[in-house]
Amino acid sequence: MTTAELSYEQARAELATVVEKLESGGITLEESLALWERGEQLAATCQKWLDGARARLDAARGAQQ
Secondary structure, three states: OOHHHOOHHHHHHHHHHHHHHHHHOOOOHHHHHHHHHHHHHHHHHHHHHHHHHHHHHHHHHHHHO
């Protein structure tokens, strides 16, 4: 599944797994780099969701005023 297809919760959960694997060590440099790249993609997806949520909240607040 591409990161664009993930919900915030799915991306956050996978990101936590990636971080756990990186912190545990015992993997090759190539595996570490691949995990790091996936983590960057997942973090960007999470940030996109959070930015969208912030925009919706700001719009709702503006509509109330």
